[in-house]
Amino acid sequence: MANLKLQAITKRFGATQALKGIELDIRDGEFLTLVGPSGCGKSTLLRIIAGLEEQSGGDVLIADKRVSKVRPSERDLAMVFQSYALYPHLSVFDNIAVPLRMRWLSTWQRLPLAHWLVPGTRAQERNITGRVAEASEILGLQELLNRKPAQLSGGQRQRVAVGRAIVRHPKVFLFDEPLSNLDAKLRVHMRTEITQLHRRLRSTFIYVTHDQTEAMTMSDRIAVMMEGELVQVGTPSEVYQNPRDVRVAEFIGSPKINLFPGSVTSNGNVYLLGKETALCLEAPLAGETIQIGIRPEHLCLADPERAIFSGVVQLIENLGAEVFLHLHLDGGDQSVIVRLPHDLAAGIAVKHRVHLDFPRERALVFDLQGRRVDTEVAEVGPVREAAPCG
Amino acid sequence: MGKNVVDRRHQGIALLLSAPAIILMLVILIAPIAVATVLSFTDYSLGNAGFEWVGGENYTRIFTHSTYEKMLVASLTYVLVVVPVSVLLGLGAALLINSLRHGGSIYKTIYFLPVMATLLAMAIAWEFALHPTIGLINDTLSDGCDSGWVYRLATGAWYGNDPSSSWYGQGCSQGFPLWLGDRDYAIRTICFIGIWQAFGFNMVLYLAGLTSVPRELHAAAEMDGVRSSWTRFWLITWPMLGPTTVFVVTITLIRSFQVFDTVEALTHGGPVKSTFVMMYAIYEKAIQHNLVGMGAAITVAFLVFVMLLTLAQRWLVERRVHYA
Numbered sequence: 001m002a003n004l005k006l007q008a009i010t011k012r013f014g015a016t017q018a019l020k021g022i023e024l025d026i027r028d029g030e031f032l033t034l035v036g037p038s039g040c041g042k043s044t045l046l047r048i049i050a051g052l053e054e055q056s057g058g059d060v061l062i063a064d065k066r067v068s069k070v071r072p073s074e075r076d077l078a079m080v081f082q083s084y085a086l087y088p089h090l091s092v093f094d095n096i097a098v099p100l101r102m103r104w105l106s107t108w109q110r111l112p113l114a115h116w117l118v119p120g121t122r123a124q125e126r127n128i129t130g131r132v133a134e135a136s137e138i139l140g141l142q143e144l145l146n147r148k149p150a151q152l153s154g155g156q157r158q159r160v161a162v163g164r165a166i167v168r169h170p171k172v173f174l175f176d177e178p179l180s181n182l183d184a185k186l187r188v189h190m191r192t193e194i195t196q197l198h199r200r201l202r203s204t205f206i207y208v209t210h211d212q213t214e215a216m217t218m219s220d221r222i223a224v225m226m227e228g229e230l231v232q233v234g235t236p237s238e239v240y241q242n243p244r245d246v247r248v249a250e251f252i253g254s255p256k257i258n259l260f261p262g263s264v265t266s267n268g269n270v271y272l273l274g275k276e277t278a279l280c281l282e283a284p285l286a287g288e289t290i291q292i293g294i295r296p297e298h299l300c301l302a303d304p305e306r307a308i309f310s311g312v313v314q315l316i317e318n319l320g321a322e323v324f325l326h327l328h329l330d331g332g333d334q335s336v337i338v339r340l341p342h343d344l345a346a347g348i349a350v351k352h353r354v355h356l357d358f359p360r361e362r363a364l365v366f367d368l369q370g371r372r373v374d375t376e377v378a379e380v381g382p383v384r385e386a387a388p389c390g
Numbered sequence: 391m392g393k394n395v396v397d398r399r400h401q402g403i404a405l406l407l408s409a410p411a412i413i414l415m416l417v418i419l420i421a422p423i424a425v426a427t428v429l430s431f432t433d434y435s436l437g438n439a440g441f442e443w444v445g446g447e448n449y450t451r452i453f454t455h456s457t458y459e460k461m462l463v464a465s466l467t468y469v470l471v472v473v474p475v476s477v478l479l480g481l482g483a484a485l486l487i488n489s490l491r492h493g494g495s496i497y498k499t500i501y502f503l504p505v506m507a508t509l510l511a512m513a514i515a516w517e518f519a520l521h522p523t524i525g526l527i528n529d530t531l532s533d534g535c536d537s538g539w540v541y542r543l544a545t546g547a548w549y550g551n552d553p554s555s556s557w558y559g560q561g562c563s564q565g566f567p568l569w570l571g572d573r574d575y576a577i578r579t580i581c582f583i584g585i586w587q588a589f590g591f592n593m594v595l596y597l598a599g600l601t602s603v604p605r606e607l608h609a610a611a612e613m614d615g616v617r618s619s620w621t622r623f624w625l626i627t628w629p630m631l632g633p634t635t636v637f638v639v640t641i642t643l644i645r646s647f648q649v650f651d652t653v654e655a656l657t658h659g660g661p662v663k664s665t666f667v668m669m670y671a672i673y674e675k676a677i678q679h680n681l682v683g684m685g686a687a688i689t690v691a692f693l694v695f696v697m698l699l700t701l702a703q704r705w706l707v708e709r710r711v712h713y714a
């Protein structure tokens with residue numbers, strides 16, 4: 001177990017700058033998720049931490065020691081790969097045993113028949129068998145130890161890959177999109193298994209994914225990456241409730257946040273689609289266009305005279321407990337998604353006109369560069385809560 | 391009942407539609423083999439009105455007559471030398487080229503040249519090079535006899551050996567081998583040319599096999615603590631190349647059994663039948679001596695060899711090397 005520090009990590013591949021100065025502190029025993037769209041540099045960063053790729057600049061510190069000159073195998077990390085990377089010709093037992101055999105046995109002791117010839121091999125093999133048994137018990141692999149990877153299902157292969165990682169008790173675990181090859185149901189199941197594994201081992205987990213649901217459900221902290229930069233690092237609820245960048249707001253949350261064009265008057269009043277909102281900027285930003293983000297669950301049905309906008313329902317997605325309405329707003333080509341509890345959406349059908357409002361304190365305002373701007377609610381009136389607005 | 395009629399009509403159409411393919415297959419592939427098998431039990435000669443059945447006599451001869459014993463020895467020597475050497479050289483060259491950062495394609499092209507070149511034309515070049523008196527090889531070797539340090543190095547004299555007891559020393563005093571004219575050297579020379587030609591092909595197959603080894607597997611091995619390339623080779627490269635190796639070995643085996651053009655161009659099976667390989671035997675018996683029955687028997691024996699090899703390959707492939 002150890003903390004891990006990334007200091008100004010950069011990486012260039014020829015002309016492309018894959019990483020642009022990553023600064024990150026990962027605490028001992030923490031479950032940190034690196035999340036971001038495909039191609040933003042997550043795998044590259046993970047491979048640099050592992051030592052499989054050399055950074056162009058910056059430093060990686062594991063347990064406060066600089067590891068740039070340390071080989072991957074000596075950094076005491078374990079990695080679970082997206083493709084599982086199991087040795088196809090070895091049984092499950094041998095796959096899990098490889099990291100121990102490579103470290104505990106000499107080249108001679110690894111030869112076939114060595115346990116007859118080289119003293120001490122038998123005792124080491126007994127230790128290895130014990131450790132493999134321990135790992136396979138944690139993961140429920142006892143019945144599968146003699147099978148080859150080809151005879152396993154995707155979820156079982158995944159588990160073997162995890163087994164190969166935990167058998168050595170390393171300081172830090174690195175996961176590179178480990179669930180992306182599994183079907184949806186298994187993914188949800190493995191999510192809880194990995195979370196439980198983290199709770200049990202109490203090691204540091206660094207988990208890479210492009211799936212914001214995985215990031216939200218599993219992590220202690222989320223680091224959102226965009227185009228080779230860390231945009232925001234925080235707990236799942238911080239990142240969701242209080243995104244510091246419009247790209248974070250768009251990436252985290254499903255369905256996606258609704259973004260509206262807006263403007264600011266010289267005294268800081270925010271106008272949304274040309275309508276006054278009673279929102280005020282804390283710092284002046286006069287005369288600029290802005291974007292206002294409202295998450296689908298923060299939009300609510302309202303009386304026509306109080307509504308801030310109205311639209312026609314184009315599509316209804318019924319998920320059972322809740323319903324997503326896809327609307328086309330009046331007078332423009334703005335589309336909006338509203339998330340309603342099932343009962344509230346009962347009477348609504350496609351082509352119906354609905355009127356919407358939102359609690360002002362829920363609105364997220366971003367400036368032209370996409371940075372978050374803090375706001376306060378000017379209006380002193382009835383505080384509007386989540387749907388229905390009343 | 392109506393269904394049965396429709397079914398039968400469908401069957402008729404199916405037969406009709408596949409008939410051209412089946413007929414072609416019978417005429418082009420199966421019939422010649424069948425004819426050869428029938429002829430192998432006769433003493434038929436081209437131009438003769440009829441033939442006599444001789445039963446298994448042709449086959450008995452293959453395994454008893456000294457000419458055919460020499461044929462089997464020559465073919466097996468060629469196969470047992472060329473296959474392992476060219477496969478190992480091909481693998482070694484592929485591994486080396488694969489580890490290069492730059493210039494890999496130059497090596498690939500050069501090593502692949504013998505494969506692309508017409509072997510008959512190359513055989514003529516070899517014939518010149520190997521000529522006992524005016525050939526480049528013996529010329530170069532005897533030039534070395536006059537240069538003191540080459541002589542000392544090649545005879546092992548620098549190491550304290552007796553120069554006259556070494557191969558090179560004897561070559562200097564008694565003349566270098568006739569290569570293609572000496573019964574001890576001819577088959578080795580033919581093997582050497584076979585290796586020279588086959589290994590580039592094997593190298594290309596191995597290079598293709600190497601590209602299919604996933605990059606993540608190497609990364610996983612690195613994380614698992616594999617430090618030497620020796621261990622990495624046995625843990626990843628060799629097992630992952632299993633299917634390639636089976637393919638390469640089978641192809642090289644079959645091609646080695648089929649060796650003909652070098653023998654025809656350089657030695658005509660001689661001297662003293664030391665290079666009398668199977669293909670050349672078929673050619674000599676069936677075409678030159680017009681002993682079609684005998685030629686057919688060798689052909690069938692050859693087919694059986696190749697068939698056994700192919701079955702062995704299938705068995706290996708299905709059991710051992712395909713992990714998925």
Ligand SMILES: Nc1ncnc2c1ncn2[C@@H]1O[C@H](COP(=O)(O)OP(=O)(O)O)[C@@H](O)[C@H]1O
Nearest residue numbers: 013016018036037038039040041042043044045
């Ligand atoms: N070996 C490489 N050579 C050149 N470019 C690379 C290499 N590896 C990654 N890249 C580039 O770096 C960027 C980040 O890649 P990656 O870290 O794999 O993204 P992610 O894992 O977030 O999807 C991509 O634009 C990719 O094309």
Ligand SMILES: [Mg+2]
Nearest residue numbers: 042043044177
């Ligand atoms: Mg990736």
